[in-house]
Amino acid sequence: MRALIYKSTGSWYTAKGEDGQVYNARVRGAFKVEGLTSTNPIAVGDEVELTPEDEADHVATITEIHDRRNYIARTSPHNKNKHHIVASNVDQTLLFATLKEPRTSQGFLDRFLVSAEAYHVPAVVIFNKCDLFKKKEEELYAELEAMYKAIGYGVLRISLKTGEGVEKLRTQLSNKTSLVSGHSGVGKSTFINTLFPDMELRTQEVSGWSGKGLHTTTFAEMFDLPFNGKIIDTPGIREFGLVDISRQELSHYFPEMRALLNNCQFNNCLHINEPGCAVKTAVESGEIAESRFLSYYSILESIDDKNY
Known part of the structure; x- marks a missing residue:
């Protein structure tokens, strides 16, 4: 069966x-x-x-x-040359992030989005704790929202404390299988607890996870939502180790760069110091956000082609 x-x-x-x-x-x-x-x-x-x-x-x-529609993998915690498949057949991945207490770095967001692109999984960035936003965070949120939406990602601001945006998020989960991820402390466990009030014990255990010792579980778990849909909780993912992405193909996983690759003078352009580079021209003109280009450069530097 x-x-x-x-x-x-x-x-x-x-x-x-x-x-x-x-x-x-x-x-x-x-x-x-x-x-x-x-x-x-x-x-x-x-x-x-x-x-x-x-x-x-x-x-x-x-x-x-049976054949998988898609899957998301990370480098294995025990062997960096092997995959560990986190979950398969997912409709979307939700990345929980915060701009305050703690602040999620854009580098982490972009690295996560590269993984989602590589595995063909639509990604939505959920900015939690918007009740803590002051002028500085409001401005940063507006900037990030405009930037990510322009390149095709879903962005949502919520506050689990005040309830802002939570209903929208429930709608986002409806009739889909969603993988939920994010750093410790961004409210992912609290959110799962609001969906499953009877599972307080399990959520408590996850929110107490310190990233050390026995609690660094790499096992995901799926739950049926009280409304139609499924949610996959991944307590062990603090950062996706990018697997099988070469320096040459990295720019393909930045949607705003992918659109310009055919305009570069060289087929093997890495968009760093080559002449006739359409990506660098787009960064200079503001068509590509400089912060996204810096994320690209930082990831590029971290890829060792010998291990690819």
Whole structure:
């Protein structure tokens, strides 16, 4: 029978079958998916075939993985030359960010958006704690909102404290499978708690996560929303290690640069000091935001083509 993976703990998986029953499932044999060198062959969001083994205890075996529409991966925490697939078959990824207490850097936002572009997952940036905004934050928010919207990203401001924008965010989640991510302290756990008031214990555990020791879980978990839709929580992601992106292709994952690449004089232009570069001309004219170009340059410098 066909089933959907809701949770992975390494060797065992929680799967919901098309009969509505939740199974504890394990894999039969070895899986290689799309030739990926992945540390986890099956991820949350995967559609699989299940063969029930023990009806009374709801134990089953996974015999096949169906093709993925998309997936998001990060570098494996244990081996930087391998992928760790965070989740698959997602409709959108929501990145929670804050401009105050703590402030999320634009570099982090842009790195995350590059990952979303590379994996063909639409991204929405959620700026939480807008109740704390003073004049400086209001101006910065207006600037970031205009910049990201102009290049095709969704942007939303919310306050979980006052409720501003929360209804809009619920609508954004409706009828979709959404991956939720963000630094510790930006309100992701509080938001999940407002969606699932009965799950306070689990959220408390996540919000107390310090990024050290046992709590740095790399396992995502999916939940059915009280309204139509699903949400995938990723407590362990502080930064996506970019995988399999070469220096040469990085600019393809900046939508505003991608639109200009054919206008560069050289096919292999890295947009740093080559003559006849359309991207640099666009930065000088203000068509591309200078802060986005600086993010591009910073990521470019961090890519080691020897490891690619």
